Amino acid sequence: MTRRLVTRPARRLPPGGRPLGEGRTGRTGRARTPGRTGSPAAARAATPVTPALRTAAGYAWRLLVVGAAAYAVFAVLGRFHEIALALFLGLVAAAMLRPPAGLLARVMPRGLAVACSLIGSLILVLGALALVGEAVAGEWPALVSEFKVGLDRIQTWLQGPPLRLDAHALSDVQSKIGDYLSSHRSTLLSTALSGAGRVVAVFTVVALALFCSVFFIHSGDRHWSWFCGQLPLGVRDRVAVAGRAAWRTFTGYTHGIVLVAATNAVLVGIALYLLGVPLAVPLALLEFVAAFVPLIGSPVALGVAAVVALATKGPLVAALVVALIVVIGQIEGHLLHPLVMSWAVRLHPLVVALSVVAGAIAAGIVGAVVAVPLVSVAWSVHRSLRKAGTGD
Secondary structure: OOOOOOOOOOOOOOOOOOOOOOOEEOOOOOEEOOOOOOOHHHHHHHOOOOHHHHHHHHHHHHHHHHHHHHHHHHHHHHHOHHHHHHHHHHHHHHHHHHHHHHHHOOOOOHHHHHHHHHHHHHHHHHHHHHHHHHHHHHHHHHHHHHHHHHHHHHHHHHHOOOOOOOHHHHHHHHHHHHHHHHHOHHHHHHHHHHHHHHHHHHHHHHHHHHHHHHHHHHHHHHHHHHHHHOOOHHHHHHHHHHHHHHHHHHHHHHHHHHHHHHHHHHHHHHHHHHHOOOOHHHHHHHHHHHOOOOOOHHHHHHHHHHHHHHHHHOHHHHHHHHHHHHHHHHHHHHHHHHHHHHHOOOOOHHHHHHHHHHHHHHHHHHHHHHHHHHHHHHHHHHHHHHHHHHOO
């Protein structure tokens, strides 16, 4: 009987030369698992990063990139601040005058409608300035005499209880102020001359803003369409969505802040006129201009009105003006802003305050005015792009 030999297929070996499933042995003969290594550096590299640390690192580098981009933008704006301010004023004029120009374009050519809207707005602004100048010129002699009497009244009040300041100290302050003005006359004269150069710069910015506003009002939508058409196809739609959201927010904010400023100016003018405070019309115009700086401008303007009331009408009227500051602040914060600013993106008051302070630090008064609409537009663009990305 012959035996049949059965041959088993040979096991394939991995590239290392050892059968699969068998642990490697060291010098001592103890088996080790394939994942373990003897190097401490390799062990540290194999340690996984926690999700919290990974998330924090992701936000950190993104914040660094955003901060660098914001710094670069403000550096460019600071270097060419006249051009940036002219473009901003041109956009404000376009936001305000585009609706009336559209109405006039229904009955006349588009170019003539734009010209009529611009000329009418210039006449309105120049008329308001002429009214203020006439009011100041008419009340100036009486105002000077009232200021002198008011300063004597304030000096007498400071000498009485509870302050009981020395009369010689107050007279010394007045003499020191006069000596300072006489000794620094040359410095004041050079400052006035530099101010004349600034006036020329202001007129240049205004002229450039008017020039830009003509094109923004007449054919701004065609210019934007041309710009979007030059972009790559992959980003063209997103840029168009962001542009529509930015213009909608900027227009709503501009209309809202102008309405709030006009309401504040009317209320302040009526209150100062009823209290008998001089220069009621110029102080109302100051309130209108100051209201463009949210949360800060109105109290500063009314503080100037309180000083005028203290010097001309006494502490009682000045206290009523201070009470007016509180009332106007409550009306603006709880009634006007929630109703009017619903056209634009609503920002938290803390965000508004931080934006105004940061803008003032970066670019002075102009930065304080531009900061809030800039933040509103940026937040609106972010929301619109996120909504377009999710498909909601």
